[in-house]
Amino acid sequence: MTTKPSNAPWADEPFKLIATPSKRLDDSHASVYCASEMAHAHNIIIRGLNAIIQQAPHVRDSADQNYNAQDVADLLAYVQSWTKVIDHHHSVEESTMFPALNKFSGNPDLMNEACHQHGLFHAGLEQLLAYASTTEPEHYRWAGEGGMKAIIDSFSKDLTDHLYAEIDQFLQMDNLGSAGLRETWEQAEAVAKRAGSLGMLYDVFPFVLGCADKTYEGGTEFPPLPAVLPYLVKYVFAARNGAWRFNPCDWWGQPRPLAFGPE
Numbered sequence: 001m002t003t004k005p006s007n008a009p010w011a012d013e014p015f016k017l018i019a020t021p022s023k024r025l026d027d028s029h030a031s032v033y034c035a036s037e038m039a040h041a042h043n044i045i046i047r048g049l050n051a052i053i054q055q056a057p058h059v060r061d062s063a064d065q066n067y068n069a070q071d072v073a074d075l076l077a078y079v080q081s082w083t084k085v086i087d088h089h090h091s092v093e094e095s096t097m098f099p100a101l102n103k104f105s106g107n108p109d110l111m112n113e114a115c116h117q118h119g120l121f122h123a124g125l126e127q128l129l130a131y132a133s134t135t136e137p138e139h140y141r142w143a144g145e146g147g148m149k150a151i152i153d154s155f156s157k158d159l160t161d162h163l164y165a166e167i168d169q170f171l172q173m174d175n176l177g178s179a180g181l182r183e184t185w186e187q188a189e190a191v192a193k194r195a196g197s198l199g200m201l202y203d204v205f206p207f208v209l210g211c212a213d214k215t216y217e218g219g220t221e222f223p224p225l226p227a228v229l230p231y232l233v234k235y236v237f238a239a240r241n242g243a244w245r246f247n248p249c250d251w252w253g254q255p256r257p258l259a260f261g262p263e
Helices: 030-058 069-105 112-134 148-175 178-194 204-211 229-237 242-246
Strands: none
Touching (some): 030 069, 030 148, 030 204, 030 242, 069 148, 069 204, 204 229, 204 242
């Protein structure tokens, strides 16, 4: 459960957030740790999706007399960042984490189903990225034929079904050696961190920080980042970028009211 900032709709709906396994299960086996870390990462993606779905209908398009082109441009930039976060997350899984888990388990097909699930929504994500990247603000529409809602609706269930299912798959790894599983996870995580780029400080990190609710289920320290990073993001890398108005949390992981909603 999150500490909601008000009674207004927030980023914990319409798609349900994932319960953290370590909050309800014995975490003596590394499978629970890995599943919990993955749940935190997946909840960032789900909050971002929910934040878009909750706010986009209230960003006035050019048919409205109160249309504001900058609001639309910022929304489209925010959607682009959301797709980039998912693309980075899944590319790291497929290039680093999944092969490592396959090798450690001795089962080369262990993560095949997760890769298959990625394919179910990849085309929809690509279509959304193309829409958000190329649509001029005056041509933006949320509802109706050719609108952004239709694109999101085309793949969001497959995406969220995958995000939930992958947690269960990690929990089922309790038949593997705990120490070896934890070591495999940490090695893959280290490779993933090295795969980052400076450019991510301008789009991926502001998104992650703004969707990482640190009050969730009594509190969490995910993501484990240097204490100085939120300050650098706020005052340097995210400064003067209106896209981050759409984040459901502040830079320190505290939920805040959504910027756009029913009047």
